[in-house]
Each structure stands twice: as C-alpha cells, then as structure tokens.
Amino acid sequence: MTMTTILNLFTSPSAFPNPQRLRIFLHEKGIADQFNERVYDMSPVGEQRQWRHLKMNPWGETPTLQLPDGTFISETAAVVRYLDQAFPGRRILGETPEHQGLDNMWDNRIWVHILYRIVTAFHVLHQGLGPKLELTTNHAWGEHCRKEALAHAALVNQHLSDGREWLLGGEQPTFSDITMATAIAFSKFPVNATPLDERFEHIDAFWQRWQRRPTFLAAYADRSSGVPELDNRP
Structure with a gap:
C-alpha cells in the first residue's frame, strides 16, 4: 500500500474505547493522516446503526475500515494487525515474534479481564447508552464485572511495580499498553464509578x-471522552 492511499475509517467519539484504541494506535504508528475518518453518532437514530454502516459491518460496531478494493475489516485488534503490517514504521504489536506473543498475551488479559468487564458494567449495571439502547439490566452481573476489573487491575499494577514504564519493559508502548490506557480512561468515565486511579x-x-x-493527546483532541482530565486540559 502506498503512503498516498487514503483509507475510509468509520469510528465513534473518543468516549468509546474500541475506536479509541485504534485512534491511539494510528498516532503512535504515525499514520493518522492516511485516513478519512467519519465519526458516527451512536444515538438510537444515529448513523452507526443505520443500513449504510450495517452493510459494511452487520455487527454495527466501530471501528470499521474500508480498504481500496472495497473490503471491510472490523474488530479493533484485527484492524490494528492489518495496519501494523501494511504500513511502514515501528511495529506497535511488537518487533519480534517474542514481543508480538507477549503483547498479544497482555492485550488479551487487559481486554477480557479489565476493559471488557468495565464495558459490560457500563451496559448492564449503569445502562450507559440509555434505556432505548440498553435492553438488558443485570445489577449482579454488572457488579461482578466491576469487581473483576479491579482485581485484574491489581495484577497489572503488580506487574508494573518493578519500575518498567511499559508492559513489555521496552522503551516504547505496544498495543497492550494502548488497550490499558483506554481501559483507564473508560474507568474514569463518571457513570462507571470504577476509576483505576491513584x-x-x-x-x-x-x-x-x-x-x-503527544500522540496520546492528539488521539483525544476531540475532547469528547467524558473524562474531565482529558477534555478540560489546557
């Protein structure tokens, strides 16, 4: 793929962690300017759930990436894996097979046990998207997910206690670090009441x-994360 190819990317505001994982990746990779990004309205009548997007991605989730030949790739980790290989620059998913394996291990741990737990609580405990979109309320399951997120965050906290700056111990963050950053941001979304804080x-x-x-701040430039320390910074 040439660097002059502009790809179409369909996302949601930075309050939503999956598009944001991709957005941070794009800035870390140095390719954010290679995309025509369309940010969808997630309301019940918004574009994300209308037929034009559902024809691209029947699951109706974001991000969705359109390739020049008309192929669509969705699911954040899949989109990132494609772009990390398709574009030059440092490998955000790891430079070596060992680092790629370790990065995937940590990304799965954080996505499954921390970020997705907080996302689940957002939906079933807090009805985060409102009653017109949240069809399931389960306070017991939501509270369980909240506690699971905190328990697994404690394991990540212990892993970082040896003085390393990033999860793999290198000088630059990898994709698992990006997933952890979005988990922290989403935990601070006021309705979630599960901040991974001091x-x-x-x-x-x-x-x-x-x-x-600077890459992280650029990824939150829309100031729509719902997290005051990101949206209200100078």
Whole structure:
C-alpha cells in the first residue's frame, strides 16, 4: 500500500474505547493522516446503526475500515494487525515474534479481564447508552464485572511495580499498553464509578506517562471522552 492511499475509517467519539484504541494506535504508528475518518453518532437514530454502516459491518460496531478494493475489516485488534503490517514504521504489536506473543498475551488479559468487564458494567449495571439502547439490566452481573476489573487491575499494577514504564519493559508502548490506557480512561468515565486511579500507584504512574505523550493527546483532541482530565486540559 502506498503512503498516498487514503483509507475510509468509520469510528465513534473518543468516549468509546474500541475506536479509541485504534485512534491511539494510528498516532503512535504515525499514520493518522492516511485516513478519512467519519465519526458516527451512536444515538438510537444515529448513523452507526443505520443500513449504510450495517452493510459494511452487520455487527454495527466501530471501528470499521474500508480498504481500496472495497473490503471491510472490523474488530479493533484485527484492524490494528492489518495496519501494523501494511504500513511502514515501528511495529506497535511488537518487533519480534517474542514481543508480538507477549503483547498479544497482555492485550488479551487487559481486554477480557479489565476493559471488557468495565464495558459490560457500563451496559448492564449503569445502562450507559440509555434505556432505548440498553435492553438488558443485570445489577449482579454488572457488579461482578466491576469487581473483576479491579482485581485484574491489581495484577497489572503488580506487574508494573518493578519500575518498567511499559508492559513489555521496552522503551516504547505496544498495543497492550494502548488497550490499558483506554481501559483507564473508560474507568474514569463518571457513570462507571470504577476509576483505576491513584489507589493503583503504578497504574496511575503509567497513566501519567501516557498523558505526557503527544500522540496520546492528539488521539483525544476531540475532547469528547467524558473524562474531565482529558477534555478540560489546557
């Protein structure tokens, strides 16, 4: 793929962690300017759930990437894997087979046990998208997911306690670090009431490191994350 090819990308505001995982990746990779990004309205009558997007991605989720030949790729990790191989630059998913395996291991741990748990609580405990979209309420399951997220965050906190800056111990963040950053951001979304904050000393230091990265700040430039410390920064 040439660097002059502009790809179509369909996302949601930075409040939603999956499009945001991709958006941070694009800035870390240095290819954010290679995309024509369309940010969808997620309301019950919004574009994300209308037929034009459902023809691209019947699951109706974002992000969705359109390739020049008309192929569509969705699911964040799949889109990122494609782009990391298709574009030059450092490999965000790991430079070596070992690092790629370790990055995938940590990404799965964080996505399944922390971020997705918080997302589930957002939907079934807090009805985060409102009653017209949230068809299931389960307070017991939502509370279980909230506690699971905190328990597994404690394991990540312990992993970071040896002084490493990033999960794999290198000088630059990999995709698992990006997933963890979006998990922290979404945990601070006020309705979630599960902030991964200074109670987790090493996670909080990790979060502060991200906020000093220009790529991270650029990815939250829309100031629509719902997290005051990101949206209200100078």
